[in-house]
Amino acid sequence: MLFSGMNRCRVVPVLALALGACGDAPKTEQAPMAYTTPVPRPPTPSDSLCPRDGTWKACHLEDRINKAGMGIRVLDTISVPYFDATGTRYKIGKTAKLVAFYFADSAAGAAATGTLDKLRLTPPGDSIGMWPSSPFEAIRTANLIAVLFEVNATQAERVRLALTAGAPQPYTAQPDTQTVHKLPTATAH
Numbered sequence: 001m002l003f004s005g006m007n008r009c010r011v012v013p014v015l016a017l018a019l020g021a022c023g024d025a026p027k028t029e030q031a032p033m034a035y036t037t038p039v040p041r042p043p044t045p046s047d048s049l050c051p052r053d054g055t056w057k058a059c060h061l062e063d064r065i066n067k068a069g070m071g072i073r074v075l076d077t078i079s080v081p082y083f084d085a086t087g088t089r090y091k092i093g094k095t096a097k098l099v100a101f102y103f104a105d106s107a108a109g110a111a112a113t114g115t116l117d118k119l120r121l122t123p124p125g126d127s128i129g130m131w132p133s134s135p136f137e138a139i140r141t142a143n144l145i146a147v148l149f150e151v152n153a154t155q156a157e158r159v160r161l162a163l164t165a166g167a168p169q170p171y172t173a174q175p176d177t178q179t180v181h182k183l184p185t186a187t188a189h
Contacts, residue, residue, distance in 0.1 A: 052168045056144035058088060060168045061100055065092060068162040070155065072098075080130040082123060083112055087147075096151040097132075098159065103143045113138075113145060121147055142167040 050059035058074075065072040075089045078099055087099040103109040113121060121138040122129035132149065137156050139146045141163050148156055 052170050054142070054167055054170055055105065056100075056102055056142055056167045058100070058102070061144065061146075061163075062090075064162045064165075064168075065090075065098075065159065068158050070096075070158060078132070082116060082129070083145075085112070092151070092159065093155060096155045096159075097149040098151075099131075099147045099149070101145040103145070106142045109140060109143050109145050113140060121145070139163050 050057055052060075062072050070092050072090050072092050075091050075097070078087045078089050080087070083101055085101045085103060087101045090098045090100065092098055101109070101112070103112065115124070116122060117124060117126075119138055120129075120135045122131070122135070131147070134149075136148045136151050137160070139148070139160055144163065144167070146159070146163055148159060151159070
C-alpha cells in the first residue's frame with residue numbers, strides 16, 4: 001500500500017494545507033466589457049437574398065466552406081487584367097487564401113479562362129501573372145472560378161471537394177407520394 005498507517009496521518013494534513021493555500025487568491029480588477037454594434041449576418045442559403053438557382057453566389061460559397069469545417073471570411077476584392085469580373089478574396093482558416101470570381105453562367109466562366117493555364121489561371125508561360133503570390137490551384141465549377149493561395153494539400157483537398165460537389169441546386173417541389181392506409185375498425189368478439 002502506498003499510504004499505510006502512520007504515513008496516511010502525515011499526508012492528509014499536508015494535502016489540507018496545500019489545498020487551503022489555493023483557496024483565497026487576491027482579486028484583481030477586471031476591465032469593463034466593451035460593446036460594439038452588431039455586424040449584420042450575411043445571407044445564408046435559406047435566405048431570399050441568396051436564392052438557390054443553380055449558380056454560385058458568395059453566400060453559397062461561404063456556407064459550403066464553413067460546412068466543410070473551415071472558417072472563411074472576406075478580406076477584400078481583387079482585379080486581374082485577364083478577367084472582366086472582380087474577384088473576392090477570402091481567408092480560410094489561419095493562413096489559406098482563396099480568390100473567387102462569380103460569372104453569370106458557366107459559359108462566361110469558361111470563356112474567361114479559355115486562353116489561360118488551366119491549373120494556375122495565368123497567361124501561357126507566366127507562373128504568377130498578376131496574382132498576389134503563386135497560385136496553388138484553380139478550381140472551376142459552374143459559374144465559379146476559385147484560385148487557392150498559401151494553402152496546404154489537406155486544405156486544398158477540402159476546398160476542392162466542397163466546391164466540386166456542384167453549385168447549390170434549385171429547390172424542386174416533390175410530389176406527395178405518401179398514401180395513408182387506414183386499418184379496419186377493430187371489433188370486439
